[in-house]
Amino acid sequence: MPGVRSVGRLGVRGSVLLLCDMQEKFRPNIVHFTDVVSNSARLLQVCRILGVPPLVTEQYPHGLGPSVPELGLGDLRPFPKTAFSMLGAPGLLEALGAAGGQEGVTRALLCGIETQACIACTTYDLLEKGIEVHIVADAVSSRSQVDRLFALSRLRQSGAFLTTVEGAILQLVQDAAHPRFKEIQKLLVHPSPDTGLLSFFH
Template sequence: MSVARVVKVIPGRTVFFVCDLQAKFRPAIHGFDSVVATANKMLKMAKVLDVPVLVTEQNPRSLGPTVPELAFAALGQLHLGTIAKSLFTMLTPEVRDVLSDRQSKSIAIFGIESHVCVLQTTLDLLEAGYDVHVIADGVSSCNAEEVPIALERMRQAGAQITTSESIAFQLQADASRPNFKAFSSVIKDEKDSTKASLQSLLRSNMKQSML
């Protein structure tokens, strides 16, 4: 009997992928503000945990820029770039070039839409040999019913379905590290937002998966 490979997020070799969180999508996406809130939390964690962040925008000439709430400038050099794309997958030639310059192993992805760009990115990353961690309280679609099916499809393909708080603690790993006070502050500051995003996004997903 074969034993399943244990897949862990790897501190120091992880990149956060922010998928197409553009303001023009706000009225159309289920729980969009909750997705943005989780993304903001992950950006704060990126700064504390020293995790690089790569952003894409779907056809920004027509669909406009990423929501202004996401302050990438605060990340400094951790912001690897914001890349325009027409492909649904984030794994464009430009993104592949960025990743090729790094020793990345784990990708944590959040954004929209679960069943289109997030799914196709996840499948392409898995095919390319990356460990993929999908932040379940940080993804959504126009139709809420699409989300649990997309998450299950990604799970079947080998992606790890997790939450923003779980992956943050995995990356922190040790309460004795000197950054733990800053890490703990983010957890406390984002407590209410985290709860609201979980309720907004995952509660409806769980109901759909039970149907």
Template sequence: MRIEARQSLLLSIDMQDRLLNTIPELTRNTVIQNSTRLLAAAAALEIPCLATAQYPQGLGPIRDDLRENCPQTFAKTAFSCWRDTDIRDWLEKHQPHPQVMITGVETHICVLQTALDLQHAGWQPVVVADACASRDPGKAESALWRLDQAGIPVAVAESVFYEWLGDASHPQFRSLAPAWR
């Protein structure tokens, strides 16, 4: 499956400091950087994006630097975003964009369950591996393997970005590409 900007939307799952701070620092920094760059690119390319916050009363809000390019946020308690009525309604409203780029935490829980449910519902989820993480890297690896076995594409953030652009002659290329160097 080729990732197309006009068919994509971006779903950022539970990028909250209380969750992110449980992830090894190097991985955490990579996930935050890649998520931030994808959200900025999505905003510039007018790709719909949605952020979720798992039980924000206890775990706090999503990071301000991520919310800056994704003002649409939903609180949830379900692990799979698809199982939350408000999130499902938002996704269905954006149905002309069947490709769902998924970033966030934790890979082996909310990201995995969301991707599996989206695929089952007829969407085309793509898990952005270097914009997702788990407390235990082994559990994240296991989840990525399981997603692959389920036929759900796994990509890296830079690949998603360049597939969204498609060509160096894209009008946004010069302004957005420096963030990826």
């Protein structure tokens, strides 16, 4: 209904998964890097099962290296960029349009680094284009936990929804009767590791 504020319900139709700049050179400096990559990889697996298209960027890969192998990109081709926003990567806007099919992309799940930089700039660009943004809080990080948590707070003020990997997965599946649920359930056996988000709510 016109004028009704979105409650942020996730669904497969109209959704895209954006994976931002999880590259080798960032590995030693990003808080909870290993866990953030692992969480992002799990969400990528589920999105592949459900048919949610993924798009990947790399920040100046010539100097900062490729995406880390444990992300599990397979044959996905990352879009190189120098802009902070993922939407500044040449060709990504066109790929985003194609990912949504005839109905277009209406919501984006966002993972990666850094929260106060590339995640923030991408979120603002998406929101200004009318695309609902769901930031997967346990799949984004920064060099500083302070920057990470303040950025999440700021982005929530701007209208982005915050979720977790498991929360996003279950919202996408929606029903235990889903024909692929048993397969996806195996990816949820172990809870996501603690990445220091509880302090965000204190």
